[in-house]
Amino acid sequence: MIYPWLWRNLPGPTGLKVMLLFALAALIVAALFLAVFPVVDSHLQFDQSHVESLALPATAVTA
Amino acid sequence: MSVDTRPQLLPPSGPPPRQRRRFSLAALLGEILITLGVIVLLFVVWQLWWTDVTSRASFEATGDALQSEWHASAGDAPKQISEPDYGEAFALMYIPAIKDAVWGVPVVEGTSRDELMRGVGHHPDAALPGEDGNFAVAGHRVTYGKPFNQIAELRPGDQVIVETESGYYTYELDNSEIVEASEGWVLQPNPQAEITSKPGDPLITIYSCHPMYSAAQRYVYFGHLVEETTKDNPPAALEDSSA
Numbered sequence: 001m002i003y004p005w006l007w008r009n010l011p012g013p014t015g016l017k018v019m020l021l022f023a024l025a026a027l028i029v030a031a032l033f034l035a036v037f038p039v040v041d042s043h044l045q046f047d048q049s050h051v052e053s054l055a056l057p058a059t060a061v062t063a
Numbered sequence: 064m065s066v067d068t069r070p071q072l073l074p075p076s077g078p079p080p081r082q083r084r085r086f087s088l089a090a091l092l093g094e095i096l097i098t099l100g101v102i103v104l105l106f107v108v109w110q111l112w113w114t115d116v117t118s119r120a121s122f123e124a125t126g127d128a129l130q131s132e133w134h135a136s137a138g139d140a141p142k143q144i145s146e147p148d149y150g151e152a153f154a155l156m157y158i159p160a161i162k163d164a165v166w167g168v169p170v171v172e173g174t175s176r177d178e179l180m181r182g183v184g185h186h187p188d189a190a191l192p193g194e195d196g197n198f199a200v201a202g203h204r205v206t207y208g209k210p211f212n213q214i215a216e217l218r219p220g221d222q223v224i225v226e227t228e229s230g231y232y233t234y235e236l237d238n239s240e241i242v243e244a245s246e247g248w249v250l251q252p253n254p255q256a257e258i259t260s261k262p263g264d265p266l267i268t269i270y271s272c273h274p275m276y277s278a279a280q281r282y283v284y285f286g287h288l289v290e291e292t293t294k295d296n297p298p299a300a301l302e303d304s305s306a
Contacts (some may be wrong), residue, residue, distance in 0.1 A: 001091045037109045
């Protein structure tokens with residue numbers, strides 16, 4: 001399926017194929033880490049609820 | 064003549080018959096699911112490791128920028144800093160007891176996602192460092208530099224030092240409490256009126272999420288101001304371990 005297709009279509013001998021696979025994987029991980037995950041995280045907002053919901057009550061001082 | 068010498072019609076050598084690649088929905092689905100599983104695992108790695116890397120780098124850059132900004136304007140430093148803009152880093156925090164985690168961490172105005180990625184977050188409604196009232200600060204327990212990861216290891220008497228453009232403010236921690244996420248009273252100007260201090264005293268509240276990896280509760284530490292010094296007179300705890 002996807003991965004056998006990828007393996008067949010990578011050029012060169014086995015060694016080169018392996019290196020190309022690693023390079024491709026690194027590119028994908030970089031794209032996920034730098035672009036995709038930050039956006040996903042801002043929508044999930046696990047972290048925001050860690051502290052954000054502890055808001056000053058309405059009666060508290062205002063700035 | 065028992066041996067057949069006629070040329071064979073079908074040569075035995077040559078490539079073996081190619082296996083027919085048949086499309087299989089199950090195999091495709093399996094590969095997609097495995098791929099998604101790996102991506103989810105990578106997301107966890109990103110959250111627990113990479114966000115620390117980027118936030119720590121940001122803490123350091125912001126700290127250096129603030130220090131040089133203060134250095135440049137030294138001499139005409141105000142007596143008390145003015146209300147910072149939302150999102151502005153306006154102070155640095157030092158906690159000697161957990162100095163690996165909190166040593167020059169920027170204090171950023173605001174406590175939503177973006178601010179807590181860049182430091183610990185000061186509640187805009189709360190008092191400023193040294194001011195009468197409660198200097199209330201939130202920080203991540205895990206991920207994004209996790210400044211307050213070891214908040215549960217702090218002990219009463221431990222110091223929290225806040226450096227601003229105008230001076231150093233040394234707070235001493237009094238007691239901790241675990242509260243529900245909705246208990247906003249911990250941020251009020253005099254949160255523990257029945258236990259400590261007179262109303263209006265300069266106090267501090269630092270808090271983080273609790274239990275770790277959850278957002279159900281808050282680990283809160285209360286303290287009070289013990290010392291206020293000028294820029295050319297940093298507290299001993301800072302002098303010992305800096306440089």
